[in-house]
Each structure stands twice: as structure tokens, then as C-alpha cells.
Amino acid sequence: MLTTRKAKVGSVILVLAASLIGLGVFELGAHAVITCSPVVPIDQKFGPLIKAAVIATPAGVTGPVNAGGVCEVGVYVGPSASGARITATVTDALQVGVFNDGATGVTVGGTVSCTGNHSNLAITPCTTFSPNGVQTGIGVYFSCTATGTISGNTINQYQKGGIVVRRLNNVHVTNNNVAGLGPFKLIAQNGIELGFSSASTDGAGEACGPTLSTSNVGQVTGNTVTGNIYTQGAEKGVISTGILAETGNRPIGPLVSALETSNRISQNQGDVVVIVG
Numbered sequence: 001m002l003t004t005r006k007a008k009v010g011s012v013i014l015v016l017a018a019s020l021i022g023l024g025v026f027e028l029g030a031h032a033v034i035t036c037s038p039v040v041p042i043d044q045k046f047g048p049l050i051k052a053a054v055i056a057t058p059a060g061v062t063g064p065v066n067a068g069g070v071c072e073v074g075v076y077v078g079p080s081a082s083g084a085r086i087t088a089t090v091t092d093a094l095q096v097g098v099f100n101d102g103a104t105g106v107t108v109g110g111t112v113s114c115t116g117n118h119s120n121l122a123i124t125p126c127t128t129f130s131p132n133g134v135q136t137g138i139g140v141y142f143s144c145t146a147t148g149t150i151s152g153n154t155i156n157q158y159q160k161g162g163i164v165v166r167r168l169n170n171v172h173v174t175n176n177n178v179a180g181l182g183p184f185k186l187i188a189q190n191g192i193e194l195g196f197s198s199a200s201t202d203g204a205g206e207a208c209g210p211t212l213s214t215s216n217v218g219q220v221t222g223n224t225v226t227g228n229i230y231t232q233g234a235e236k237g238v239i240s241t242g243i244l245a246e247t248g249n250r251p252i253g254p255l256v257s258a259l260e261t262s263n264r265i266s267q268n269q270g271d272v273v274v275i276v277g
Helices: 018-022 252-261
Strands: 004-009 012-017 025-028 032-035 037-039 050-055 064-066 073-077 089-091 096-100 106-108 111-115 138-142 148-151 154-158 161-165 171-174 177-184 190-195 224-230 241-248 264-266 270-276
Touching: 050 064, 073 089, 089 096, 096 106, 096 111, 111 138, 138 148, 138 154, 154 161, 161 171, 161 177, 177 190, 190 224, 224 241, 241 252, 241 264, 252 270, 264 270
Parallel strands: 050 073, 064 089, 073 096, 089 111, 096 138, 106 148, 111 154, 138 161, 148 171, 154 177, 161 190, 177 224, 190 241, 224 264, 241 270
Antiparallel strands: 004 012, 025 032, 037 050
């Protein structure tokens, strides 16, 4: 039996069919429908079963992608979509805007905004984004085995992080504009988070692989990272960062110097922070 319930949001009447909600179909008034397709990801950081607004193919993804504040992922890029180019404008994903789950040779170069908690369905992009303290809400995420280029993106209004690369093995992060929420009391944000070593783990806690050789480390250059400031840092003993790097046993000084001089990092609580081990 098909049952419905109605809720008035502004001047729009939402008619939500209970059976369709279970399938991840959300009807917004008479004209707009957001469909969230189920995915069982390899990297389960965001859960063993997630729903994506768009599942990429090798042909890539363009145009606007509105996850509506109901899909966990805006664009999911699985291994079968290797070589895809993602140039979409992605908004209102609950957990991650663009999720590369092991695809190789992927290029991400678009706009990602309003990733994290939402107070309601986002009929219009970025109108119900309501960040909280849950440790999720990432603009672009590359899993341990993902490779490619994250370049020329505008990434803002994220809950936890702008860009996360679990293992910087043949992944280049260049010329992105990453802007945090500014002074914020609910969560410590990181603009760009990079993993270099076996200490970097995937969402299931598995080690990403051996410490990278110098020849395999991707470039991290030309990025502008600002506005990551956690106002409860002194009380909680943690801070927000512009760039956060997990280095293994890599010498710290040269790495920090390279990240500071080859990127424009300012107005963050910690511009470049390195975790050793």
C-alpha cells in the first residue's frame, strides 16, 4: 500500500511517498525529484551502504548535481569509472560531495559546496546547510587506492574538510580554492588533508599501503586555503588546519617548507600541521 505524508515548506507542498523514500526518491513539489541511488562502497568511511545523487561512468559528470540534503554523496566514482572527468557543480551532500572510491586517472575540477548536516530538504541549493559537530562533511575525498588530479576546484561551506586524499600516491592536488567556515565553535575543520604513509588508513581502518616513495608522491601546489578556525580549540585541545599531513617517517622540515612555499595558506588556526608516524 502506498502511503503519503504532506509537509509545507514555504509555499511548496512536499508529497513524500513512504515506499519511494525507502528507495531514495524524494519528490519536491510537482517539478523536482531527487533520486539517491544505493551504493556499497569499497572504502566504508561513510558507511557500509550509502546513497549517491549521481554514480559516475567513464564519460564523466557535468552540470549541476544537487544532493538535496538527502543523499550522502553527490557524485560517487567507483573503480569502473576510471578515467572520468568530474566538472559538475555539486551541492548539499550529507557526507561527501565527490567520492573517488578507488577509480584511477580521475580528474575532479568543479565546485563543491554545502557538504554536511542539513536541517531540511534543500529545494534550492545551499539553503538548508546546517553544519554541526559530526566528523563528516567533506568536499572531495580520494580513497587509499584512488589516483588522479584534483585541480581548479572551488570548495567551500564544508562541515569537516575541503579535500581529503588518504594516500598521495599519484594524486595531484593543484590550484584549488578551499575556504572554511571561518571562526566556528562546533567542529575543527581541515582545508586539505593528505596521507603519505602506512599510518594513513581507509574508512575501515585498513592501512593504505607502504610509505610512498618520492617518485610516487603527487604534487600539492598552487592551492589557496583559508578560513579554518576552531574557536573551542584551547578547551578541546585540537585545532583547525589549512593543510594537515600524515607523514610516516618522512623528514618534517622539508615537507612543511614545501607545502608552505608552494601554496597560499592563510587565516587558518594552523596553516600547515604534520602528524608523524
